[in-house]
Amino acid sequence: MFDTLTHRLGGILDRLTRRGALTEADVSEAMREVRRALLEADVALEVVRSFVDRVKERAVGVEVVKSVTPGQMVVKIVHDELVAMLGADAQPISLAAAVPVPILMVGLQGSGKTTSTAKIARRLTTRDRRKVLMASLDTRRPAAMEQLATLGKQTEVATLPIVPGQTALQIARRAMEAGRLGGYDVVLLDTAGRTTLDEALMAEVVEVKKATNPHEVLLVADALTGQDAVTTARAFDQAVGVTGIVLTRVDGDGRGGAALSMRAVTGKPIKLVGVGERFDAVEDFDPARIANRILGM
Amino acid sequence: FTKEKFDAATLDELEDLLIQSDLGLAAAERVTAAVGRARHARQLDGESVRAIVAQEVSKTLAPVAIPLDPPESARPAVILVVGVNGSGKTTTIGKLAETYRTAGMKIVLAAGDTFRAAAVEQLGVWAERAGAIFISKETGADAAALAYEAYAKARAEDADLLIIDTAGRLQNKAGLMAELEKIVRVLKKFDAEAPHASLLVLDATTGQNALGQVEAFGKVAGVTGLVMTKLDGTARGGILVAVAEKYRLPVHFIGVGEGVDDLEPFDADDFARALVGLPRVEKDYSF
Ligand SMILES: Nc1nc2c(ncn2[C@@H]2O[C@H](COP(=O)(O)OP(=O)(O)OP(=O)(O)O)[C@@H](O)[C@H]2O)c(=O)[nH]1
Ligand SMILES: Nc1nc2c(ncn2[C@@H]2O[C@H](COP(=O)(O)OP(=O)(O)OP(=O)(O)O)[C@@H](O)[C@H]2O)c(=O)[nH]1
Ligand SMILES: [K+]
Ligand SMILES: [Mg+2]
Ligand SMILES: [Mg+2]
Numbered sequence: 001m002f003d004t005l006t007h008r009l010g011g012i013l014d015r016l017t018r019r020g021a022l023t024e025a026d027v028s029e030a031m032r033e034v035r036r037a038l039l040e041a042d043v044a045l046e047v048v049r050s051f052v053d054r055v056k057e058r059a060v061g062v063e064v065v066k067s068v069t070p071g072q073m074v075v076k077i078v079h080d081e082l083v084a085m086l087g088a089d090a091q092p093i094s095l096a097a098a099v100p101v102p103i104l105m106v107g108l109q110g111s112g113k114t115t116s117t118a119k120i121a122r123r124l125t126t127r128d129r130r131k132v133l134m135a136s137l138d139t140r141r142p143a144a145m146e147q148l149a150t151l152g153k154q155t156e157v158a159t160l161p162i163v164p165g166q167t168a169l170q171i172a173r174r175a176m177e178a179g180r181l182g183g184y185d186v187v188l189l190d191t192a193g194r195t196t197l198d199e200a201l202m203a204e205v206v207e208v209k210k211a212t213n214p215h216e217v218l219l220v221a222d223a224l225t226g227q228d229a230v231t232t233a234r235a236f237d238q239a240v241g242v243t244g245i246v247l248t249r250v251d252g253d254g255r256g257g258a259a260l261s262m263r264a265v266t267g268k269p270i271k272l273v274g275v276g277e278r279f280d281a282v283e284d285f286d287p288a289r290i291a292n293r294i295l296g297m
Numbered sequence: 298f299t300k301e302k303f304d305a306a307t308l309d310e311l312e313d314l315l316i317q318s319d320l321g322l323a324a325a326e327r328v329t330a331a332v333g334r335a336r337h338a339r340q341l342d343g344e345s346v347r348a349i350v351a352q353e354v355s356k357t358l359a360p361v362a363i364p365l366d367p368p369e370s371a372r373p374a375v376i377l378v379v380g381v382n383g384s385g386k387t388t389t390i391g392k393l394a395e396t397y398r399t400a401g402m403k404i405v406l407a408a409g410d411t412f413r414a415a416a417v418e419q420l421g422v423w424a425e426r427a428g429a430i431f432i433s434k435e436t437g438a439d440a441a442a443l444a445y446e447a448y449a450k451a452r453a454e455d456a457d458l459l460i461i462d463t464a465g466r467l468q469n470k471a472g473l474m475a476e477l478e479k480i481v482r483v484l485k486k487f488d489a490e491a492p493h494a495s496l497l498v499l500d501a502t503t504g505q506n507a508l509g510q511v512e513a514f515g516k517v518a519g520v521t522g523l524v525m526t527k528l529d530g531t532a533r534g535g536i537l538v539a540v541a542e543k544y545r546l547p548v549h550f551i552g553v554g555e556g557v558d559d560l561e562p563f564d565a566d567d568f569a570r571a572l573v574g575l576p577r578v579e580k581d582y583s584f
Contacts, residue, residue, distance in 0.1 A: 036322060042504035045316050108502060109527060109555070110383030140555065142391075142422035147415035150436075154414070195530030224381070226319040226504020228532035235531070249382065252467040254506045277382065277413070 004255045008037035013078065017071030027059045027074065034078070042257030044230040047085075047264040055081050079291060085260055086287035091244065091269040093120065095130065097215040100179030100187045104212065105246075106205055106236055107220035109193030112248030112274055114144065116220050117190040118151035119274065119282040120246075125157055130185035135160035135175035137168040137208060138192035148190055155279045158182075168192070172208045189214070196235035209240050218271065220246045221262060229258040230265045237266045247285070248274035259290075308333050311350055318535035318572050319504055324542055328353050344575070351569040357538055358565035363547035365522060367397070368493050373405065373451040373459040375484055377492035379477060379518045381510055382465030384500040385526030385552055387416065390460050391423030392552065392560035398427055402457035407447030408433035409440045409480065410464040420462050426557050430454060440464065441479040448487050461492070468513030478517045495520050496549070501527045501534035508536070511544050526552030529559070533572045 012033045019026060031052050038048045058064070058077045067073040095101050103120070105113045117134055124130040134157055138144035145162045152159035160175045172189055179187035189212065194201040209217065219233060219242045236242055245266070247259050250273040263270055270285040308329055315325035331353050332346075341349075367374035376393070378386045387410065394404050406424045408431070410416035417433045424431035432447040444461055451459040463480065466473035484491040497520040499507050514520050525534050528551050537548065548563040567577050 039316060039322050040505060042506075045313055108530065110385060110500065112383060141419070143415040143418035146418050147413075150414035195527070197529070197531060222383070222500075222502065224500075224504065224506040225502050226506075226532070226536065227317045228319070228502045228530070231531045232502070249467065251470075252381070252506065253469040253509060254504070257504065 005037060005041040008040070009034065009078070012037065013071075013075045016074055017069070019071050022064065022070040022074070024060050027056065027064075030074065031056050031059070038257065038260075041255035042226050042229075042261075044227050044257070044261035044265070046230060047261045050264075051081060051085060082291040083288060085264050086291050087263060087269050088287060090284050090286045091271055092284060093124075093216055093218075093244065093271055095124075095128070095186065095215070100133070100176065100184040102176060102179075102187050102189060102212045102214040103216045103218065104189045104191065104205075104209060104214035104240070105218050105220055106191055106240060106242070107193060108195060108222075108232060111193065111220045111222050112246070113193065113220045114138070114147050114151065114190050115277065115279075116218075116246050116248060116272070116274055116282070117148065117188050118155050118157070118279050120272070121157040121186075121188050122155040122279045123282060124186055125155070131183065132186045132188060133158050133160060133175065133179050133182065133184045134188045134190065135171060136162075136190045137171045138190060139166070139168055139171075140192045144192065151279065158184075168204050169207050169211060172212050176212055196232060196239070202235075202239050206239055216243045217241055218244050218246050219262070219268070220248060221258060223247050223249045223256060223258055223273075224252055224254040225258040229261040233262040233266045237268065242266055242268050244269050244271035246270075246272045246274065251275040251281070307346060311346065314573060315350070315535065318533040320535040321505055321508075321539045324535075324539040327542075328357075328538070347573040347575050350573050351566070351575055354538055354569035354572055355565045357541050358548070358568060361541045361545060361548050362563050362565045363522070363549065364562055365494060365496075365547075365549040367402075367458050368490075369457075371488060371490060371493055373448070373456045374493045375448070375488070375491040376458065376460045376494045376496060377463065377480065377484070377518060378460065378496050378498060379463050379514050379520070380465060380498035381467050381500075384465065384498045384503075385524075386465065386498045387420050387423065387462050388555060389496075389498050389524050389526060389550070389552055389560065390420065390462050391427055392557055393460060393550075394423065394427035394429045395557045396560060397458055398429065403454070404429040405447060405451040405454065405456045405459045406431050407443060407459060407461040409443055409447075409461045411436055411438045411440050411443060412464040416462070416464065430456065440476060441483045444480045445483050448484060448491075452487070468510050474513065474517045477514075481518060492519075494522060497523050499523055499525045499534075499537070499540075501525050502530065502532040503536060505536065507540060508543065511540050511546065515544070515546075520546065522547040522549045524548075524550045524552065525563070528571070529553040534568070535572055537568070538572075
């Protein structure tokens with residue numbers, strides 16, 4: 001996902017390390033190139049700006065000036081700031097709450113919520129030995145409920161029976177009730193896709209959140225997203241208090257800027273990445289490893 | 298922008314605005330430079346500056362704003378719909394079916410996504426909404442075989458239009474892309490001109506990756522035109538400007554919602570104004 005960025009940053013920083021002493025102009029020039037590289041990797045402009053500012057501020061400081069290998073110092077600063085931006089440790093989905101633990105999946109249309117719901121359910125079932133129930137609250141998209149039911153059969157995870165005519169809120173309540181009565185450990189609530197400008201739909205998901213008090217609210221987002229990543233992440237976070245991000249389509253050749261942007265503006269960890277369409281195509285997100293990879297370390 | 302002079306700082310702000318709309322650096326710089334050259338001596342307020350940018354963007358887009366008219370001579374005319382996962386292919390097909398049915402055409406929809414869970418059922422609902430004949434096979438079936446059957450059926454029914462859905466696929470997956478090529482090959486056995494249109498559906502939230510999508514789908518599926526979906530959200534779809542500059546492919550429609558009527562012809566002016574955050578100019582078509 002981050003290959004292009006790795007390549008570009010690697011080149012810029014290599015040139016810097018080959019220099020002996022660094023002037024402020026050298027650093028500025030390198031930072032202009034870093035800015036370009038990040039923007040071309042779809043990192044949101046405001047995130048790029050604050051990143052470059054932070055690096056610059058440190059890079060013209062004493063630690064670099066006094067260093068015998070100033071170029072390497074700058075590389076280290078870029079690396080540190082990248083890690084800080086991505087978050088230091090991998091953060092798995094938390095189940096530390098009273099059973100059944102509700103997990104709410106939210107996001108834009110087509111971002112991969114339903115598929116990710118099935119992936120998570122499957123993982124919690126087989127790897128963590130939890131009894132999981134999935135419910136589709138998507139009353140809008142044609143055959144959305146059938147999609148989740150089919151995925152339930154494929155993954156051998158229970159799905160809440162479909163009752164036509166119910167609202168998302170009614171389904172959410174029924175799911176939690178079924179979760180309690182059925183002795184489930186986790187109830188995964190898949191929701192309809194929504195744009196954050198759709199006030200009625202945003203209000204709906206807020207209601208669902210109030211009624212179910214989810215332990216995790218996972219924002220499912222497409223790794224191919226461009227500059228809109230910040231707007232979307234911020235709006236969902238403000239409305240429903242996102243606890244983590246699931247980044248999908250990381251198997252594509254997108255440049256991964258959305259990951260950096262969303263993490264930066266919400267401060268919420270990327271918990272999982274989707275790496276394919278099948279229900280086993282999901283991986284943990286390890287920020288330190290990713291930062292190292294971006295810088296080719 | 299406030300009422301400051303149209304100076305270098307204003308141009309920087311402009312470039313930022315364009316970058317934030319996903320134009321990409323190169324296109325943002327080009328547009329900004331063009332606006333800079335056209336700078337006026339008088340003082341301009343923010344809205345006027347935006348209007349100038351919109352005009353500049355519109356100049357790039359106007360030549361690609363081309364309606365999609367399926368050839369009447371082909372029976373059926375075939376539209377193949379392709380794109381990455383979740384971009385809005387199936388929904389767009391539902392809307393297209395409605396559009397062309399309203400224009401009096403007899404339509405067949407083919408559920409060529411034989412992979413994703415309930416993709417067939419999803420298109421089935423749209424076929425019903427739009428009053429189209431629906432052809433499907435079971436999930437897991439060969440998509441090219443389905444395309445073959447659908448064409449035969451559409452011809453037997455003397456349909457005007459056959460629209461074929463395909464499974465979403467990322468353009469870096471060679472195996473899945475080869476499958477698309479096979480669908481195209483099968484169609485050409487019936488009619489060397491088919492598919493008469495090969496539509497790439499782009500999601501407005503997509504960033505620079507859209508360029509790679511156009512390139513790759515263009516190669517394997519002979520993309521003839523674009524549809525951009527989800528412009529009812531906060532994303533402005535500026536990558537379309539970079540795509541238009543580089544590939545000059547027609548842009549036929551935009552998607553502005555999930556309903557059957559939420560498809561609009563692509564209008565360069567409207568798009569460009571929305572891109573820079575200006576309201577639409579109501580056009581008066583009456584005389
Ligand atoms: N390649 C790839 N495709 C994915 C991944 N996650 C989901 N998809 C595909 O993306 C498309 C949309 O996925 P869905 O799970 O239906 O998305 P959604 O967010 O539930 O969509 P709505 O409910 O319509 O908003 C499907 O074709 C999935 O197979 C991923 O990690 N990689
Ligand atoms: N807001 C909005 N949503 C849209 C638009 N077009 C499609 N969608 C939604 O986007 C989601 C994905 O649409 P689909 O038509 O299933 O996308 P697809 O490309 O067929 O997806 P796959 O077949 O899984 O690759 C659905 O929830 C649609 O309702 C649009 O113009 N605006
Ligand atoms: K998307
Ligand atoms: Mg869904
Ligand atoms: Mg589809």
